[in-house]
Amino acid sequence: MTEPLLRAKMLTKHFVTPRTAQTVKAVNGVSFDMFAGKTVGMVGESGSGKSTVGRMVVRLLKPTQGSVAFRGQDISLLPDRAVRRLRVDLQMVFQDPWSALNPRMRVKRIIQEPLLLHSKLSSSERSDRAEEIARSVHLNTDLLTRFPGELSGGQLQRVCIARAIATNPALIVLDEPTSSLDLSVRAGILDLLQELRENTGAAMLFISHDLGTVRLVSDHILVLYLGHIIESGPMNKVFDEPAHPYTQTLLSAHLPADPHADLHRHLLDGEIPSPIDMPPGCPFSTRCPLVREDCRTALPPMVDIDDGAQRAACIRIPEGTNQVNC
Amino acid sequence: MTLLRVKDLHTHFISRNLDNEIRIATALNGVSFELSRGEVLGLVGETGAGKSLTAYSIMNLLKPPARVVGGTVEFDGRNLRDLQSDDMNSLRGSEIAMVVQNPRSSLDPLTRIGEQLVRVHTAHSDATAATARARAVEILGSVGIPAPEERMQAWPHELSGGMAQRVLIAMALMNEPKLIIADEPTTGLDVTVQAQILDLLRELVETRNVAVMIITHDLGIVAHYCQRMAVMFAGRIVETGNVNSVFDNPAHPYTRTLIDATPERLRDLKHKVHGGGAPPNLYNLPTGCHYVERCRFADDVCNDPVAMEEVGAAHFAMCSHISAVRDGWLS
Incomplete structure (x- = not known):
């Protein structure tokens, strides 16, 4: 097996609320690997810690505990100055393109900015490179002289992606890159991401709560619940044979855009508990339809399913009684 | 029809x-x-x-x-x-009732949700505050809000997004x-x-x-x-x-x-x-x-x-x- 490009190990992030001084346990011991040219899809409800993990991966946040090894080097404890040099290789695309771009910079300057910081290109080389990148994200070069306010949502998201790939990064974190876009525009962006992955060989962490989209772009899936990875595995395995009861119910709640698709829904009651007041034992035990007494005592470990490519954290899996009636 | x-x-x-x-x-x-x-x-x-x-x-x-x-x-x-x-x-x-996209911003942040439900009802009928209250509790229960009686006292910011959306639907239903x-x-x-x-x-x-x-x-x-x-x-x-x-x-x-x-x-x-x-x-x-x-x-x-x-x-x-x-x- 090849060395992973990035290895996150027992990542943990706790925030302390101001005034009341409560601890928000946003991420609790998350471990996963990312490989060049592969896309990892991270799904989960809001409040499950998806974005926090994404931000720790590119070191926009410092983990409370755990490590992020990028090309074998632990970047979680590096001083900020040293991290800045790593930004060449670690880039991020944010959810809302309207607020992610400086409204007073022209598009060309936005795309050039990372080159200015991270390369020794002359200004004319930068300008050529910006045009080249704009073409590679299928952005009309006439738009380079415009301001973000003059562009549509899909065009803005292309600018954000162009900016992220300007330095040829090895890894890109995409935090809900398509959820604010219309359907037909979204399809174009997904096409573009696929193309970039083939051309640049960058590893991608695709964060989304839209299961349909995640399924379309990912090679590997991580399912997060209350800051724990409760299931991980190859995309097809997780979508076709979800093992954890939460993954099963999450997938069953998805509405495919096809009136003839059979829905085998098993709906959950209630909502994700607060990360301030974590349930003891399995984080899903408060909503799980298959819960039993020993679920509430200890955190279930990740267990291998079949050959170990797919793993899930449920104590019922070894007994084979983990299927929810969907 | x-x-x-x-x-x-x-x-x-x-x-x-x-x-x-x-x-x-x-x-x-x-x-x-x-x-x-x-x-x-x-x-x-x-x-x-x-x-x-x-x-x-x-x-x-x-x-x-x-x-x-x-x-x-x-x-x-x-x-x-x-x-x-x-x-x-x-x-x-x-x-005609409307349920809008952003439930949090369509509830009055300074009024308890029970009071908001009661107002919607009394504005459109001769019902007394007491009957409107009873109806509000009943409707809150019917839209799947647990412990509706206590929830009447809740402030909008205390509700999660899903709960706030349910309250909005309850509000839409107050007047049939x-x-x-x-x-x-x-x-x-x-x-x-x-x-x-x-x-x-x-x-x-x-x-x-x-x-x-x-x-x-x-x-x-x-x-x-x-x-x-x-x-x-x-x-x-x-x-x-x-x-x-x-x-x-x-x-x-x-x-x-x-x-x-x-x-x-x-x-x-x-x-x-x-x-x-x-x-x-x-x-x-x-x-x-x-x-x-x-x-x-x-x-x-x-x-x-x-x-x-x-x-x-x-x-x-x-x-x-x-x-x-x-x-x-x-x-």
Whole structure:
């Protein structure tokens, strides 16, 4: 097996609320690997810690505990100055393109900015490179002289992606890159991401709560619940044979855009508990339809399913009684 | 029985530019549809197509520079456009209720939710505060809020997104409405919560025989919760019909693009999705079909006015090249 490009190990992030001084346990011991040219899809409800993990991966946040090894080097404890040099290789695309771009910079300057910081290109080389990148994200070069306010949502998201790939990064974190876009525009962006992955060989962490989209772009899936990875595995395995009861119910709640698709829904009651007041034992035990007494005592470990490519954290899996009636 | 009949609705944004010339954005250009009790209609389309504007025009909630300039809205035998604002006020929130997209910002942050529910009821009936209270508790329970009696005392900020959306639906139900307009009722909610809210809406349709219009851009919701759908583009309904019929046999090129762009289809699809692009300029719409600039089947005929054409049982589309689109879509 090849060395992973990035290895996150027992990542943990706790925030302390101001005034009341409560601890928000946003991420609790998350471990996963990312490989060049592969896309990892991270799904989960809001409040499950998806974005926090994404931000720790590119070191926009410092983990409370755990490590992020990028090309074998632990970047979680590096001083900020040293991290800045790593930004060449670690880039991020944010959810809302309207607020992610400086409204007073022209598009060309936005795309050039990372080159200015991270390369020794002359200004004319930068300008050529910006045009080249704009073409590679299928952005009309006439738009380079415009301001973000003059562009549509899909065009803005292309600018954000162009900016992220300007330095040829090895890894890109995409935090809900398509959820604010219309359907037909979204399809174009997904096409573009696929193309970039083939051309640049960058590893991608695709964060989304839209299961349909995640399924379309990912090679590997991580399912997060209350800051724990409760299931991980190859995309097809997780979508076709979800093992954890939460993954099963999450997938069953998805509405495919096809009136003839059979829905085998098993709906959950209630909502994700607060990360301030974590349930003891399995984080899903408060909503799980298959819960039993020993679920509430200890955190279930990740267990291998079949050959170990797919793993899930449920104590019922070894007994084979983990299927929810969907 | 038809409850709501919207006919040829036109809404314009009328303003002046810096040279003091009148500028008109033709946002709705002849929207027509019908809705019966016990029916769920899905209104889909991209941002700016006029979905929400249709709802606001029906409810007569437009603010200048937007103005309804033509058409009729017939609700339960009355033309809403002829009503005085007092009469319209008494209709709104009682016979027609609206559930909006962002539940947190539509609740008064300084009033406990129980009080807000009671106010909605007492404003439209002679009920005493006590009976209104009892009703509020009952409705809160029926929309699936645990411990409704205690929840009456809750402040809006104490509710999660899903709970706030339930409170909003409860508020809509306080006066037994005949029509509920739900504008993106589940956008921003998680899939598990989304399913709970949509099931609740469906149950209301079945048990209370209300009519529901769901405005959404999620075709999954339309496919599984609506009986009929209407696809909007640039202020016009370009295709309408039963959900199965439209999904199986989309006639308008825009509808096809929309369905092709869903993740489920993208996975099976070999060809690329055609037709993403900027919405047309509402200040200067094409004379014929509004989709002409993004359509790969467009020719000179498309600049002539187009009309709705029947393409199947109770299935209509507004396109001059329906058979060409059907045969040539994949080429």
